[in-house]
Amino acid sequence: MRRAEPYVAVIPETHLDILEKRSFAHVATLMPRGAPHVTPVWVDHVDGEYVRFNTARGRRKERNIANDPRVGVSVIDPEDPYRFVSVRGEATMTEEGAVDHINELAAAYMGVDEYPNLDDEEGARVIVLVSADHVATSG
Numbered sequence: 001m002r003r004a005e006p007y008v009a010v011i012p013e014t015h016l017d018i019l020e021k022r023s024f025a026h027v028a029t030l031m032p033r034g035a036p037h038v039t040p041v042w043v044d045h046v047d048g049e050y051v052r053f054n055t056a057r058g059r060r061k062e063r064n065i066a067n068d069p070r071v072g073v074s075v076i077d078p079e080d081p082y083r084f085v086s087v088r089g090e091a092t093m094t095e096e097g098a099v100d101h102i103n104e105l106a107a108a109y110m111g112v113d114e115y116p117n118l119d120d121e122e123g124a125r126v127i128v129l130v131s132a133d134h135v136a137t138s139g
Contacts, residue, residue, distance in 0.1 A: 011048040015085040015137045018077045019045040022109055027053060027130075028072040029064035037064055042105040043075060050129045051075075051087050054102045057095075057123030065091045071130045083139025089131035098125035 011019070025043035028036050039061055041053040051073045055062050065071060071091040077083040099118065102125050106115040118125075 009132065009135065011045065011051075011085060011087065011132050011135050012137060013048065015083075016045065016048050018075050018083065018085050019043060019051065021078060023075050023078050025051070025053065025073050025075040027061060028074075029061050030068045030070060031060075031064060032067055037061065042109045043073065044105065044108075046129065049132055051089075051132065052101070052130070053128050054098060054105055054125060055128060056121045056125055059123070062093065062123075062126060062128075065093060065128060071128075073130055077139065080139055084137065086136045087130055087132050087134070089133035091128050091130045093126045093128050095124050095126050098127045101125075101127050 023043065024040050026038050027041050028038045031037050037060055041055070043051055043053045045051055053073075069090040069092070070088075072086070072088045074086045075084060102115045102118070103113070106112050110116075
């Protein structure tokens with residue numbers, strides 16, 4: 001079994017490609033009573049300093065982050081399941097540019113010009129930025 005490399009405070013360039021591929025991330029947030037809540041999401045990054053994903057206002061992960069911004073994100077390389085990047089940090093949320101961002105993610109993950117579920121959603125879209133306070137990598 002491979003051991004994870006020590007924690008670092010920025011996502012190393014050697015592993016940024018994982019966040020630039022069609023890799024699915026698992027995001028862990030904390031429920032109001034402290035239980036973990038984990039969901040798969042589409043993901044990208046901002047300059048290796050933030051992992052970024054998108055959700056809708058009112059969804060469980062958005063409500064959890066509003067209550068407690070501590071978040072964990074784990075992303076496995078789709079071409080090598082023993083290679084991963086894992087980030088823990090505090091999340092911030094913004095609606096600014098969120099529709100454009102979900103459309104960019106839909107293009108990358110689905111090959112479409114526009115996210116197909118926008119009309120069905122009741123809440124506004126939000127971008128979630130998770131600071132790379134603690135980073136672990138392997139492979």
